[in-house]
Amino acid sequence: MRTIRRKSGRRDGSIEAATIVALATATPALLIHLFSPAEFRDAALVVGPAIAAALATAITTRKVVVRRLLGLLRSSNRRLAHAKSMLEDEQAERAALREFAESLDSAPTEAAALAVAERAFGRHLAPHSTELHLVDRVDPILVLALSTGDHKPLPDDRPSPWISLAGRTSSTLIYETTAGSEVCPHLAGRLNEAVSAVAVPLTVGGGLLGVLYTFGPDDRRPGKRDVTYVEDFAAALANRLAVIRSTRTSASDDQIDRLTGLPDRVTTQRKLLSMIDDRRSFTIAVADIDDLGRINEIAGREIGDRSLEILAATARRAVRPKDIVGRIGGDELLFIFPDTTPDDAVKALERLREALFLTQSTAEVAAFTLSVGVIGSSYGGPIDKILMRAADALGFAKSEGGNRVVLAPRVDAEPLA
Numbered sequence: 001m002r003t004i005r006r007k008s009g010r011r012d013g014s015i016e017a018a019t020i021v022a023l024a025t026a027t028p029a030l031l032i033h034l035f036s037p038a039e040f041r042d043a044a045l046v047v048g049p050a051i052a053a054a055l056a057t058a059i060t061t062r063k064v065v066v067r068r069l070l071g072l073l074r075s076s077n078r079r080l081a082h083a084k085s086m087l088e089d090e091q092a093e094r095a096a097l098r099e100f101a102e103s104l105d106s107a108p109t110e111a112a113a114l115a116v117a118e119r120a121f122g123r124h125l126a127p128h129s130t131e132l133h134l135v136d137r138v139d140p141i142l143v144l145a146l147s148t149g150d151h152k153p154l155p156d157d158r159p160s161p162w163i164s165l166a167g168r169t170s171s172t173l174i175y176e177t178t179a180g181s182e183v184c185p186h187l188a189g190r191l192n193e194a195v196s197a198v199a200v201p202l203t204v205g206g207g208l209l210g211v212l213y214t215f216g217p218d219d220r221r222p223g224k225r226d227v228t229y230v231e232d233f234a235a236a237l238a239n240r241l242a243v244i245r246s247t248r249t250s251a252s253d254d255q256i257d258r259l260t261g262l263p264d265r266v267t268t269q270r271k272l273l274s275m276i277d278d279r280r281s282f283t284i285a286v287a288d289i290d291d292l293g294r295i296n297e298i299a300g301r302e303i304g305d306r307s308l309e310i311l312a313a314t315a316r317r318a319v320r321p322k323d324i325v326g327r328i329g330g331d332e333l334l335f336i337f338p339d340t341t342p343d344d345a346v347k348a349l350e351r352l353r354e355a356l357f358l359t360q361s362t363a364e365v366a367a368f369t370l371s372v373g374v375i376g377s378s379y380g381g382p383i384d385k386i387l388m389r390a391a392d393a394l395g396f397a398k399s400e401g402g403n404r405v406v407l408a409p410r411v412d413a414e415p416l417a
Helices: 002-035 038-105 110-124 165-169 224-252 265-277 292-299 301-318 342-362 383-399
Strands: 129-135 142-148 173-175 196-204 207-216 282-289 324-329 332-338 370-376 405-407
Touching: 038 110, 038 224, 110 129, 110 142, 110 224, 142 207, 165 173, 165 196, 165 207, 196 224, 207 224, 207 265, 265 324, 265 332, 282 292, 282 301, 282 342, 282 383, 292 301, 301 324, 301 332, 301 342, 332 342, 342 370, 342 405, 370 383, 383 405
Parallel strands: 370 405
Antiparallel strands: 129 142, 129 207, 173 196, 196 207, 282 332, 282 370, 324 332
16 A cells, blocks of 8 residues: 555656646746736746746656655664664663662672572563573583573583583684584583574683573574673673672681691682682692501591591691692592693602602601502593592502502503403
8 A cells, every 4th residue: 555655646746747837838838928028928838837837847846855854853763763673772771780780789698699699580571481501610611500591501511611502712702503613612501403503601700600502593693782681680690700709709818727737629610610720730639548447447536537647647748738638538639730741740659659668767657658640631620520530540450459549540541450
């Protein structure tokens, strides 16, 4: 119907213009014939219609100009309405972010902050689904903290934080489709079907706290404004989590194992996670006393505890000030050697075994030996896998009779046993 009206309008305008031209041409001719002196009639009959035609053209042109001006005005009004709508949307987004930040400020714990985030993501990031993965406070792994929307999260496999490309590069990554080969391994492992996705790292002061994923329709690249909106939510949450975690950390930095005087498991693993965040190379070793259970049974628990005290004191003296030794459970110690090759760490631990022998010769304690499993951070795999392989090397040392230091093989080398 619109097209018909436009054509009709043009036709009416043409008829109107033709009528104006005809009247403008005929009227001067008639007036000249009736009222002009005879000597001017011939010249006036030539000049008059030309003047009338010019006048008619001016009138018609004016109508065209007016129509064009009206069209420009309507277009301007549409652009103004669009700009007004965008401004209103931006104001609504700012209000949502302000409300989110204020709610986070009143969250006293990490669990409370995550509850606030879950409500806000479900309300303001819809219809996109989300997954938030956080670096565990103790173990250097990524843990699924929350999910929203229709997306069904897969079982949490608790990988190393560096499996996420967004976390590793500390930059937002945008995927028009997750079906491509360049997709982050962690993200690809979270999906049953291809989608579009945005991966935003939660970082504060260069440290990685987690990764926020949002999912949308496949083959539909998220807009720049949508990405910025997600980044703003992630930044607000990261800042609050950093404050909560730093408060907990400062209160527990001095958690020391009472028996050995070494850092406890939580503190030791936090130091390891901090080293991972700093991208430093290191070698770790897991060590424990051979047959401590038998010592406790034969000589008594007090003698077994005394053995642990001697081991801890000797270990502190045998390593450098920058090295870390912590008790991570039972008679098990974790050694962390920053910026140290596995071979150099093995030499240091062999010296520890020799020092233990000399110490026991002058101390009132049952004789004991030490087994150690060693592996370097460059040997491949996420940190949880590296820790497992260090434990495997320790198990192999014990299976070979104990009282030895075993270096775990590289991934592509022959397995132990």
